[in-house]
Amino acid sequence: MQIYKLVFEMNEKKEDASKGIGVSKDKIEVQEDLGKRIGTKVVHAGESINPLTRGITTNIDFSTTFAYDIADQWADVFYHGKPGFAYSRHANPTRTTFEKKIAILENGEAGIGFSSGMAAISTVFCTFLKPDDEIIVTDRCYPGTRHLLNQYFKEWGFKVHFVDATDIENIKAKITNNTKLIYMECPANPTLSLCDIAEIAKLAKEIQAKFVFDNTFATPINQNPIDLGVNIVVHSVTKYLSGHSDVLGGATVSSADERAEIMNTAVYFGGVMQPFDAWLTIRGIKTLELRVNRHTKNSHAIAKFLEDHPKIREVYYPGLKSHPQHQLAKKQMRDFGGMVSFCAGKSDKDGVDFINNLKIIKRATSLGSTSSLIQASGSMLYLEFTEEEKRSIGINPGFVRFSPGIEDKDDLIEDIDQALSKI
Structure with a gap:
């Protein structure tokens, strides 16, 4: 309980929440020369030719730590968010390539690779919520998400409202001054019911709540929630993105500032994607x-x-x-x-x-x-x-x-x- 208490207390001080060790606020670079259409982006986005070997496939970098000639250079990366790598829980070259790729596909500014979809979801909740906050959730959602909220977040002092999100009036009926986050899936698991993403996004903006959206079922091929006003997209990478039942992973895509806040939590919770899973997912996305x-x-x-x-x-x-x-x-x-x-x-x-x-x-x-x-x-x-x-x-x-x-x-x-x- 103490580690969650520490994170939630930090969330009360939003000006400090994005200043974690080694957290960058950099936005992804748009690679116009690598194509504008999704069929080209899935192949090339976020990747580049290896300057040493000229190889066209992304390398797997299994290093957990990275050495520098001068101690100050290491400190700039580890403590001050300068470009580079210091420790793989914070950033890893292979994971970074995946993060760039998924951010480009979802039309977001920045991404994070996680060890599972549930790691992504729980880290987002722990980043933007504190006890006494209220969250509105579609009642047609992944059972793991429901269990997390019912068995843990309620115990920690959060109020969770499950609603039939097919009618936006049901969402409006649960809004209070303490509503801080709206969480939706669409198409929903397992009934494939829908919610009006753009209308809910407008509502979330009006009440200054984060709109978090699970896009696992649709994938970036069929739907881009950020274009409709969503703040943060989450994925179970285990599913369509990797696509071959051989990867356990998750992802978030958001603004660069939100990415910094989420990553600051992820660094200490530790549920980040491993290099081999990142590499398998990069390869899988090429045929997405x-x-x-x-x-x-x-x-x-x-x-x-x-x-x-x-x-x-x-x-x-x-x-x-x-x-x-x-x-x-x-x-x-x-x-x-x-x-x-x-x-x-x-x-x-x-x-x-x-x-x-x-x-x-x-x-x-x-x-x-x-x-x-x-x-x-x-x-x-x-x-x-x-x-x-x-x-x-x-x-x-x-x-x-x-x-x-x-x-x-x-x-x-x-x-x-x-x-x-x-x-």
């Missing part, structure tokens, strides 16, 4: 547009198939005209994303029986992988929720969350069809 386009194409085809299937009661996909927020999706997204949720059969048992009969699609948590991943949400990730809690956030009997991979869509549809025939 290709992969996300394939995920999206597969998801749209599967959603249409499911919509007409007699054993499917409900389909949740923003790209379907039947989705209640289809028009909002068209307004704020470039495409509709790679996730599909649906209710199979009439009960949770039907949902479990369905996924147990799949052959190609893997029964596993997580998402955004080259391999298709599926879970019966009511009986897997939300097992600890009461029936009332599950229904209140849209998880109905037989609810299934599906992350189609990049396999051939017809093979996936055939696998789904044969599994449905057995329930």
Whole structure:
């Protein structure tokens, strides 16, 4: 408890919060010569030719510490935020390349690489909140985020309001003088419901609250929340950004000043991204547009198939005209994303029986992988929720969350069809 108390006390002194050891406020440089379009940016953004070897791929620098000829040079980097590297918890060359790349893709000023998505989220909360502050959160959010807020932040003296964010009036109803942060996901996990990002951003600005947004499901390929007024974007890098189920990581993108504040907390909490994970993610991002386009194409085809299937009661996909927020999706997204949720059969048992009969699609948590991943949400990730809690956030009997991979869509549809025939 003492380390959290120290951080929260520091947050009361905002003029000091961004003056941590070795924290830079530098903005990323815009690399106009490396292309303006997203398909080019994912390949080249944040990277450069190695001046010594002329190699075109980013090197992995595993160094934890960095030596200087003169002690004062080291001190300038470590204590005064001068360009360079002193200790890898503060900054590492490979992680810095990833941070530049994700900031450019999200149209932000600066980024931070974390050891997981939860490390990114918890560090942001600990940076900008103190006891007695209030936070408004979408009730359709990742269970890990909900658990963090319910089990820890409430205990530390924060007031957390979970709301149905599909209607902005529900957010307005919870605003008080102590509201300091609004946290949203869109499309939301796992129901793929939407919130009006631009309107919530206006509201957050009016009340001088930070607007923090999880863009994991949409990715920078399909949506750029900062362009719509969001202050801080968070990602689970584990998902689409790295894309191959072999990286555990997270990220934030924000203004340079906000980055300095978040990094000052991250340095002492220590949950920063490791060099090898940064390198794998840099490599993964190079195919991000290709992969996300394939995920999206597969998801749209599967959603249409499911919509007409007699054993499917409900389909949740923003790209379907039947989705209640289809028009909002068209307004704020470039495409509709790679996730599909649906209710199979009439009960949770039907949902479990369905996924147990799949052959190609893997029964596993997580998402955004080259391999298709599926879970019966009511009986897997939300097992600890009461029936009332599950229904209140849209998880109905037989609810299934599906992350189609990049396999051939017809093979996936055939696998789904044969599994449905057995329930």
